[in-house]
Amino acid sequence: MHRSSAHEASRLQLNAQDRLRHFLTTEGLSRDHLTEILDTAESFIDPVTGAIVNRPLLAGRTVMNLFFEPSTRTRTTFEVAAKRLGADVLNIDISKSSTSKGETLRDMLWNLEAMTADIFVVRHGDSGAAHFIASQVTPKVAVINAGDGRHAHPTQAMLDMLTIRRHAGAFENLIVAIVGDIRHSRVARSEIHALQTLGAKEIRVIAPRTLQPRDFDQLGVKVFERMEDGLVDVDVAIALRVQNERMESALLPSSDEFYALYGLTRDKLKHAKPDVLVMHPGPINRGVEIESAVADGPQSLILKQVNYGIAVRMAVLSLAVRGQGEQR
Amino acid sequence: MHRSSAHEASRLQLNAQDRLRHFLTTEGLSRDHLTEILDTAESFIDPVTGAIVNRPLLAGRTVMNLFFEPSTRTRTTFEVAAKRLGADVLNIDISKSSTSKGETLRDMLWNLEAMTADIFVVRHGDSGAAHFIASQVTPKVAVINAGDGRHAHPTQAMLDMLTIRRHAGAFENLIVAIVGDIRHSRVARSEIHALQTLGAKEIRVIAPRTLQPRDFDQLGVKVFERMEDGLVDVDVAIALRVQNERMESALLPSSDEFYALYGLTRDKLKHAKPDVLVMHPGPINRGVEIESAVADGPQSLILKQVNYGIAVRMAVLSLAVRGQGEQR
């Protein structure tokens, strides 16, 4: 997607008052938009205990999970988030419904809308699928992108931003490095856009050449091939999951080789700042992307990320419903 | 099923006060019964916005969806309806439970009852299955037929009646034509009974000879083979879904041929009243039973049907629970 068309697509997620009414991508959103998501997410975290607080902002609303690509993890977090907001949640079995009876996607969406859906949470293997769906639904429905192809995974990016803001401090002071298969990662794309918009001091990607992004100059990131170089002075290191299933060809070295070169180990982290924080979108492959001692160590924020994911999804669901209400 | 036994079977769904306590078939129900269902359904539709209203009439009740034949669409509508009434809903995975362990159907039902089920929503491939199940359960449980074999699909029929009443007006003034595979359609059977009971002026079926009902004189419908004849002066045209999977042999012409002869097109609809309304139980096969311009056009009520389906299922669930309570 070109930058101009990306920004056009992003317009789709804002209402006439320039407020979120879908949540499709971090691209094209302003710092105010992203900060509002983070602030709203914080409002669902008890300041004393750190526990996620229930708030019935979606009572009487119906959330439908449309997972064209299976992901128990992400679906579960959305289900928990929606229930904590008091919504009714339905997991639609896509494989059994539309496709088997030859219904078109558009007809399926219209039918689910007519069944009084208020929100579609969409996961799809094709890049741009969430945008397409958002372009088809009526003004009554809000669409949340739970990952589409190689394009975006914006709630994952925002939970990472919340984790950074809560544990590493102001973005202006931070050097953040993303390590691994940047080229095929929707998480990386969404993170880079969010980090830029939120004003991170420096964004780096560290990857073998075959996995480096093709448009890195456009993306505004510094590209490194070696960890020894890329990790220097880094405040936050984010390891990506090695998506074997997403690789089209043998672009990737073996797991062992990958670990030797790019695995986040205590040794390699010595190049970074002493209090460097470590993140990973999960599920982790121990001994591939990350050393167990690092994943389970004091600098790891991996489980915090999962936990904040509930609050961020609650934020996005409730903001989209609010914005969709203003639109009508 | 013969007419007399049909009426006997229908008794099963009424309590001692002659009120609904199961909902198995439109056959044998009085105009008052059907009108009460329609009026109750209307009570769940906001008169100003048209939105479906939540009402906790089933709070604390447990609805179990027993789908022996998969149908994501119908199951989803019942799940939404039950949740909007405040019930707890459980989708029982039939394939994994009873059959795999050699339990009899009766034992399975008794066990689910003992797990404090209040309502079974039943979908089954065999005609008469819902009646059988209703004959086996204790007085504590209400059974709703969500489609059984070729026999009945009464909630679909009633949502069609609600659609007609809200958009076409009094049944006494209406000529309604049902088009397609009448012989194998549980929807058509249930619709014909409901239309007769509600006093439709004339009920027509239009189908190739192989798909015409065998008992049409008993059914009290006029049978047509050609659309040019059958559509004349029609107020409401209902296309049925072409159920390839349900046809036992090659009774059906090819899709193209079917569309040429029986597809609801703008051209063919010129034979009907100018403001003829068009319905279809969905999911639609565009270019087989219906032209896209018709399905998406101003006279189409197809998505209204889906929407009213929620209200009708709320009505039937709440009425059956009331009637079952009186019985005890």
Added chain:
Amino acid sequence: MHRSSAHEASRLQLNAQDRLRHFLTTEGLSRDHLTEILDTAESFIDPVTGAIVNRPLLAGRTVMNLFFEPSTRTRTTFEVAAKRLGADVLNIDISKSSTSKGETLRDMLWNLEAMTADIFVVRHGDSGAAHFIASQVTPKVAVINAGDGRHAHPTQAMLDMLTIRRHAGAFENLIVAIVGDIRHSRVARSEIHALQTLGAKEIRVIAPRTLQPRDFDQLGVKVFERMEDGLVDVDVAIALRVQNERMESALLPSSDEFYALYGLTRDKLKHAKPDVLVMHPGPINRGVEIESAVADGPQSLILKQVNYGIAVRMAVLSLAVRGQGEQR
């Protein structure tokens, strides 16, 4: 598992105040512990109507069903119980989540915890799995064993105890016989421990030699090979399900032969007390473990067991949450 290690394992399920905070096994629990479970279960049964009463003790809590071994029946009872307590319930599709992506069990548990789970209901094919899981979770989570390998099925045992207490009276006066495949039965193991702790007058097991427990002297039960001997003076006869799928080799005679020798028939029950009560954990194999006339007869408590199972699971869920709260 040896007795000493069993008691050690049991400590895991108690908090510092010696109160339940997981529920893993009946073994090692005191009579007070078991009686509290039974009394709490009774509190959820309406004394007049016998109906299960809702009580929102788990409102705002998230229960996750982790069924590594499928069991629609048991999962459904836990789902109903948790919903009647006002909890949000999520059925985690284990097969699609962890295993497919190579995540370790421990990582999966930590992730689900971070998604704000309060309770894991665990069913697993391996003996000791529930203990292992309880040993891995943080203090925030309570673990309920819904059956692990051949080891324990403690909620089944406790619902049997509740059935006996409500219908047969004080344990001190009762001779209870368990019939069938004792050796491979987690239900039998859990029942024997519970009956002993609650002070049953005499516990008998009746089985062919190949299916008798190996440690019966440790278990403190009387072993019989013939029904004519074992049923004499019995107050309660519990038939076990013949678990064909669990037998490793051809230890079992044919179904017909088993029925002839060990099936609970009217004839064989003449050896027991005249008002002997008959139980079975379900689902029953009619004509294998039990005669239909017995299963459906006035002395059968089989459906009562299922019904009380809801109350017992409500008790265990609410007690574990209370005990886990005290621990923190």
